[in-house]
Amino acid sequence: MTGKTISEKILSAKSGQDARAGDLVVCAVDCALGTDGSVPMALDYFEQMGGERLHDAGRIVFALDHYVPPSSPKTAGLHQRMRAFAALHGVALHETGEGIGHQLIVETGRAVPGSLVVGADSHAVTYGALNSFATGIGSSDLAAVMITGQIWLRVPHSIRVTLTGRLHSGVYPKDIALALAERLGADGAAYQALEFAGPGLRHLELEDRLVLSNLVVEMGAKNGICPADARTEAYLAGRTRQNFTAVDADQDAVYSREVVLDLDELTPRVALPHQVDRVVALHDAVGTPVQMVHLGTCTGGRLRDFHQARDVLKAGGGVAPGVLLVVTPASRAVHEAMAADGTLADFIALGATIVPPGCGACCGTCGVIPGDGVNVISTANRNFLGRMGNATASIFLASPASCAAAAVRGAIADPREILP
Amino acid sequence: MSTMLRGRARLFGDDINTDYIISSTRKRESLDPQVLRHYLFEGIDAAFAASVLPGDLLVAGSNFGCGSAMEVAVTAVLGAGIPAVLARSFSRTYFRNAINNGLLPIICDTTRIDAGDMLTIDLANGMAVTNETSGETLLPEPLPPVMQSILAAGGLVSYIRQHGRFVV
Numbered sequence: 001m002t003g004k005t006i007s008e009k010i011l012s013a014k015s016g017q018d019a020r021a022g023d024l025v026v027c028a029v030d031c032a033l034g035t036d037g038s039v040p041m042a043l044d045y046f047e048q049m050g051g052e053r054l055h056d057a058g059r060i061v062f063a064l065d066h067y068v069p070p071s072s073p074k075t076a077g078l079h080q081r082m083r084a085f086a087a088l089h090g091v092a093l094h095e096t097g098e099g100i101g102h103q104l105i106v107e108t109g110r111a112v113p114g115s116l117v118v119g120a121d122s123h124a125v126t127y128g129a130l131n132s133f134a135t136g137i138g139s140s141d142l143a144a145v146m147i148t149g150q151i152w153l154r155v156p157h158s159i160r161v162t163l164t165g166r167l168h169s170g171v172y173p174k175d176i177a178l179a180l181a182e183r184l185g186a187d188g189a190a191y192q193a194l195e196f197a198g199p200g201l202r203h204l205e206l207e208d209r210l211v212l213s214n215l216v217v218e219m220g221a222k223n224g225i226c227p228a229d230a231r232t233e234a235y236l237a238g239r240t241r242q243n244f245t246a247v248d249a250d251q252d253a254v255y256s257r258e259v260v261l262d263l264d265e266l267t268p269r270v271a272l273p274h275q276v277d278r279v280v281a282l283h284d285a286v287g288t289p290v291q292m293v294h295l296g297t298c299t300g301g302r303l304r305d306f307h308q309a310r311d312v313l314k315a316g317g318g319v320a321p322g323v324l325l326v327v328t329p330a331s332r333a334v335h336e337a338m339a340a341d342g343t344l345a346d347f348i349a350l351g352a353t354i355v356p357p358g359c360g361a362c363c364g365t366c367g368v369i370p371g372d373g374v375n376v377i378s379t380a381n382r383n384f385l386g387r388m389g390n391a392t393a394s395i396f397l398a399s400p401a402s403c404a405a406a407a408v409r410g411a412i413a414d415p416r417e418i419l420p
Numbered sequence: 421m422s423t424m425l426r427g428r429a430r431l432f433g434d435d436i437n438t439d440y441i442i443s444s445t446r447k448r449e450s451l452d453p454q455v456l457r458h459y460l461f462e463g464i465d466a467a468f469a470a471s472v473l474p475g476d477l478l479v480a481g482s483n484f485g486c487g488s489a490m491e492v493a494v495t496a497v498l499g500a501g502i503p504a505v506l507a508r509s510f511s512r513t514y515f516r517n518a519i520n521n522g523l524l525p526i527i528c529d530t531t532r533i534d535a536g537d538m539l540t541i542d543l544a545n546g547m548a549v550t551n552e553t554s555g556e557t558l559l560p561e562p563l564p565p566v567m568q569s570i571l572a573a574g575g576l577v578s579y580i581r582q583h584g585r586f587v588v
Binding site: 024025026037038040041044045048049050067072074075121122136137138139140141143144147148150151152154186187190215220222274363364365382384385386387389392397 | 435437439440443444445448449451463464482483486487488489490491492494499502509511512513517518520521531564565566576577580581584585586587588
């Protein structure tokens, strides 16, 4: 028999079977996340399934992140229902303002190497950066996990993405992810895993890898997994008491496809409205007027992202007239770190609108809604028509530095021309 | 229950994401499929919700249901009386959610189906799709056994009530 990919190894361990790409397996779930966007429906399914108690409440996490702050009695009511259920069953619940569920799963060390973590939200793929098999599910699957502790999965074929070289100044992990979307297309990895590898990956901080894994679902991938290394261990130190062992692919593992990206050759990218895979060189979009800039989300709302954006904004002399700059930290911990190191003060001085930690303007359910006909550039992961709550707005996706460059110029601009 | 479905083809293109099926802003105010059905495809086909008839069939290109995993994108479709979606491919979360709720996701070559074609789906014969208008019959990819079991049970709610766990 040939060797196994990382995904095959983790699903073998979690199913107790010799799991190979294409097999259907029933796996024990280590952790499952639900949000205010998915849990209310999951609780309906739970009741209809005859659910009375949870298989293991310690493995379930709720996060109130999509409706923050709740802006209507209905959304406040969804939160009340989740709090009542969590209190009754002993489920850990992250309150409004604590942050985006995905960021909290990562920050609290719940996704560790070799684990199987599911989330009732498509961006649960983010935790793959920590060598966890992490994938998104719907509300009915979450209800079944709550009752049985299990999920069935088809073991994915894996595409190996080998990163070589190093990113140049002004080029960021978001540019890698967008370049991949450009290469693979919106369904180029459908039903498959992306397994990141190569010397270029070793140079990337853990926070950078989260950006890569976060965006794999925009290529249709089931999960996007990184190997674990010293950076992974350093990130998890003090965040978890779980024992874990790094899971590596075998030398003779079988891949459906190999993609090589040379980071030395990479230049800033931008996704044009209204498809994430409609990616071009940022250069080709320079000059497009922008009226709103969004820094935040589970893709680009971490401390490192805000540092990169702040540096460009300060180097460029601030925000151009007529541009609304919106800042949404991915979590309270990020918000506090920004306050502690002066980043928050910088953004306040720059005139940014600071939105409480959560999903914010990303999916139009809370936060700032763009006006009619407005061009938005965002650090988010989706730019579908209407995504931010106004179907006449146009959304561009780029790195935090490229978004900041657009804020400086009032039009899409290359951060490399602004940075010293 | 009849083993044949018959309905009009309602045509959509590639990469129809779940926000296009039902805007995520709509689920803030209601999760009721009978409410949400009035906003189906509102951003990309404003006339759809008012013109949909029970039994209509969605026919799309590749990657149907990409984007958010929100399950209202399945229940709102069912709420409009649509029993099946035919597409060249589905996003995996939409595919799972469809099976779990008893909406038939049929993977087949939809390129030769035109808007308004009358289609019949033979549930007893591997969900074979016959285009009455063109006379062509399409044989979809068979579903994995666990998905067939969930569909046969009538969805994941009934499946879990019957089995209490997953059996593969």
